Amino acid sequence: MCIIKLVMPKISQKGQHMPSSPIRKLVPFAEAAEKRGTTVFYLNIGQPDIKTPQLALDAVRIHSLETIAYTRSEGSEDYRKKIANYYEKNDIHVNHNDIIVTTGGSEALLFAFGTVMDEGDEIIIPEPFYANYNGFSTASGVKVVPVISKIEDNFALPPIQEFENLITSKTRAILICNPGNPTGYLYSEAEIKTLAEIVKKHDLFLIADEVYREFVYDDVKHFSVLQVTGLEEHAIVIDSVSKRYSMCGARIGYLVSKNKSFISTALKFAQARLSPPTLAQIASEAALETPQSYFDEVKAEYMQRRNTLMKELETIPGVKVAKPNGAFYCIVELPVKNADDFAQWLLEKFEFNNQTVMVAPAAGFYSTPGVGLNQIRIAYVLHEQSLITAVNILKEALKVYKD
């Protein structure tokens, strides 16, 4: 008998624990459906079909670079001054030195996590939440402590006591997404101020992912954590041009805080990776000149889509939906046991007039096991008529689906 030594270096524990995309495993089924000739309506994706403002596209076309060089690690002073000016117009008073330009909101999150948390530290996040918060937490060795918000309450913040029950000596921050992906929930000024009181009382950071700030409906106003007086040392904003100007692929975001120690520390993370992407900064700087009419049109379009989606979903028996006030997502509860199985079945076994839909099972947006199993996230990034068709397919599917 001989013993063969398996020479194979080890993958890290962290790497093994990194979550897979909750949608990824469905992609082969969608591809197979398309190969069979079935039209798939994609209700699962966060990539808007809205066009990027022409002036941003043009700025890249007319670039005069001879060398695509590094920019400053924090982004150019000119660009950051313009960003500060954007915030000023939105009643948020920050200086360009309070801003670090990042490679998307993703990198802003990564820098924020690294700057405020060590291995084993805890961050409280109302769930359901943006699935990649799990990924950044795992990559940073940080533990997500979820506080459950419920579809019955339209995903409003749970009572203050529920947060305080979760705070331990390891807690370093509370993270919210406002308006929320995947819920579309918009936190009220009162809710933000409640959170402000909690973080001040317990010396925590309040990290607000406000990338959907412009997508707020029904004449409600967005209230930023940067607008709370006295919260200067605690408030951190994650921002991005991705959805605002429909340029997700640019990969430009910002980290904003008036806490000097926070910014100077985050800058060290930024320096290690040298520079945010130069071409994308050219497009993004130009995008800041986008006229209000662009946002008005986009907002009107999304509001119309949302209203249509809500109306259509209400016609399906047994379906529960939390009406979103912002962003372009909503969580829908279905009369099924397991939305994961249902989503796969839709792509693998079902068709209606040779069409089907792809949805995102919502369990991936929760970190509490077993919660949200019968929920899906719908992104209303399709044209109104396609949404109507897609929801009708869902309705027909639910008529015949057996758990």
Add this chain to the structure above:
Amino acid sequence: MCIIKLVMPKISQKGQHMPSSPIRKLVPFAEAAEKRGTTVFYLNIGQPDIKTPQLALDAVRIHSLETIAYTRSEGSEDYRKKIANYYEKNDIHVNHNDIIVTTGGSEALLFAFGTVMDEGDEIIIPEPFYANYNGFSTASGVKVVPVISKIEDNFALPPIQEFENLITSKTRAILICNPGNPTGYLYSEAEIKTLAEIVKKHDLFLIADEVYREFVYDDVKHFSVLQVTGLEEHAIVIDSVSKRYSMCGARIGYLVSKNKSFISTALKFAQARLSPPTLAQIASEAALETPQSYFDEVKAEYMQRRNTLMKELETIPGVKVAKPNGAFYCIVELPVKNADDFAQWLLEKFEFNNQTVMVAPAAGFYSTPGVGLNQIRIAYVLHEQSLITAVNILKEALKVYKD
């Protein structure tokens, strides 16, 4: 007496330990010198003055995007196939599925570190090394264990026994930069094979930062870790378009490995951040068509600069320099006690014909305290005539400088 509670949330230990850029503290002195009207020759920077290939610049100018959308997290299949083809031409046999497109070599390093190491794990790196390896290690909670290579040996790898003496149960990888920043050292095929034996014996990964692969002089051939037979499960290459096509600001790099577990795990880190920058991928994909004549010219230019720099440096009494065979840096030992003080003095107190130079003190490229204190790194990214002038300034400065 009253006790005031200082309400201030805490910065992480990791954030506090993140190294600052070794050059950054000199920047204000350089700015002040320029304000006084002194011309500063920048020998400290890794931003080449070489032009980006025209076809890469043009590809962006003629883009036909209406929406700057996400690409796949690993980069488009088309682009990765072209990258695989680039490697094939360089006698490196990889498939497009062995490649993940990253946001610069920086992100490739971050994903590699996260995929193979947990908090407290160790990575052995021959020093002096690229200063930001310290940053990525700190950000990843990983301990750098340096193995010293010496200017006397032209920075050749130390004997195999010195590596083995450093390997512990926590060691997960050896990282090399080939050709090296800041040494310009090119590892021989024999040295790479020695490293291969060590990592196979101890089940470690061999991570090779090969971003300077094209910058190899004197008709010596670059030998990649991906060319070692039997090292498939251990070899990881970090690559980047930054220097190759003089497009540092694009922020496009690659992670390459034939280890399937490694790639599928690194992909989860890539998915969490969604997509590498789209516009930069357009430029980078086009750059792959750059004709050989571009590289021949660039290489001839750098070789000429290197030769001139070496010749000029030899005329300074007490200066020791390791002749680089690749990249565009060299380490220079000066007859001073502390190169950090000297670099500041050059900018603050010295001028010759109203000119001075900025150099990078080399201590930041070592992790062993107290080593390299009398060394600087020179990047020969200036035109030949400027290099001659700059070295002459250095010579004049050393005549009058008193420690």
